[in-house]
Amino acid sequence: MKSNFDFLNKDQDTQILHRTAVDVEELYADGKFSNEFESIRKIIENVARQILDLNFVATGDRSTFNDCLRKIKYRNFADKDILDKFYELKNNGFNHAKMKITDLPY
Secondary structure (H helix, E strand, O other), rough: OOOOHHHHHHHHOHHHHHHHHHHHHHHHHHOOOHHHHHHHHHHHHHHHHHHHHHHOOOOOOOOOOOHHHHHHHHOOOOOOHHHHHHHHHHHHHHHHHHHHHHHHOO
């Protein structure tokens, strides 16, 4: 099946994003929106790490997504509008994951 995200396979740097992007597409089609937000968060976290990597900024094994966003902001690697979107998507993914855990019947 053809995906809207097949273009990600054309570049070695974006191939890592392809599988998760296709998962997002499938989760949306299946109506699994909470899972979709979690996957979107994974994608943008990888994009943030790639931005740092392509600019030769090291991130530790234990660095969080928030650490990466802080470094991007501090070094002005992205406009404020883009960073705001990253934080918004990050928080949406976190809130949906938390909601799924707290909504369990036990």
